[in-house]
Amino acid sequence: MSMVHTPIIVPLDFDNAAQALAFADRVTPELCRLKVGKELFTAEGPQLVEQLVGRGYEVFLDLKFHDIPNTVAQAVKAAARLGVWMVNVHAQGGRKMMCAAREMLEAQSHRPLLIGVTVLTSLDGHDLAEVGLPEPAIQVPLLARLAQECGLDGVVCSAREASTLKQLCGADFKLVTPGIRPAGSSQDDQSRVMTPEAALAAGADYLVIGRPITQSVDPLATLTAIRTSLAV
Numbered sequence: 001m002s003m004v005h006t007p008i009i010v011p012l013d014f015d016n017a018a019q020a021l022a023f024a025d026r027v028t029p030e031l032c033r034l035k036v037g038k039e040l041f042t043a044e045g046p047q048l049v050e051q052l053v054g055r056g057y058e059v060f061l062d063l064k065f066h067d068i069p070n071t072v073a074q075a076v077k078a079a080a081r082l083g084v085w086m087v088n089v090h091a092q093g094g095r096k097m098m099c100a101a102r103e104m105l106e107a108q109s110h111r112p113l114l115i116g117v118t119v120l121t122s123l124d125g126h127d128l129a130e131v132g133l134p135e136p137a138i139q140v141p142l143l144a145r146l147a148q149e150c151g152l153d154g155v156v157c158s159a160r161e162a163s164t165l166k167q168l169c170g171a172d173f174k175l176v177t178p179g180i181r182p183a184g185s186s187q188d189d190q191s192r193v194m195t196p197e198a199a200l201a202a203g204a205d206y207l208v209i210g211r212p213i214t215q216s217v218d219p220l221a222t223l224t225a226i227r228t229s230l231a232v
């Protein structure tokens with residue numbers, strides 16, 4: 001059973017293991033969980049994930065798998081073997097893909113939380129229309145319900161959709177919300193954003209907060225200030 005209670009997940013969006021490990025050395029597993037995404041994983045591979053797990057961190061392997069059911073099932077199996085705490089797939093991959101991933105994880109001795117990405121927080125209604133999809137208010141609840149029907153543990157969504165999804169999917173269905181920006185910080189390439197305080201109040205279970213922390217002059221001080229503001 002995990003001792004970690006923090007809702008904050010910090011993405012290690014660096015291009016090399018040295019920077020990622022330096023960050024992991026400055027914080028502790030009690031202060032935050034860590035996310036390894038496509039940039040760092042492509043550069044450094046599974047060994048780095050194992051090192052972070054070995055240091056006691058709960059690691060979210062954010063590779064957003066989206067492929068045919070067999071391929072995604074085998075990929076989440078490989079993730080489970082790395083000992084990660086959470087792994088994600090694109091909910092748009094559909095029912096058969098999500099069910100195959102969930103069934104595969106049920107057969108593993110270590111079972112990470114399985115999370116479906118609904119609509120990326122960088123996208124707005126215009127972006128979705130251009131690729132033939134309805135606005136977030138329609139698309140996000142649809143994909144969240146589908147993910148829940150497939151037995152996933154929760155979804156990635158914008159905090160702006162959190163209160164709707166909590167009502168729709170219930171308290172136990174985990175909501176992981178990136179696009180978190182403390183008041184006054186740059187929006188960067190994010191579109192559907194919210195402050196940490198508002199996100200928790202809206203029902204988010206986990207806040208993914210990257211550049212506002214990792215690019216700040218003193219990342220530990222920024223992380224601590226956010227935790228204080230949240231009383232966590």
Ligand SMILES: O=C(O)c1cc(=O)[nH]c(=O)n1[C@@H]1O[C@H](COP(=O)(O)O)[C@@H](O)[C@H]1O
Pocket residue numbers: 011013037062064088117119120121122156157178179180188190208209210211212
């Ligand atoms: O799955 C994710 O973590 C994710 C989904 C999403 O819809 N939007 C999103 O920003 N993310 C990730 O969350 C992180 C956000 O980082 P910052 O924008 O720097 O706070 C990045 O690592 C993204 O890859």
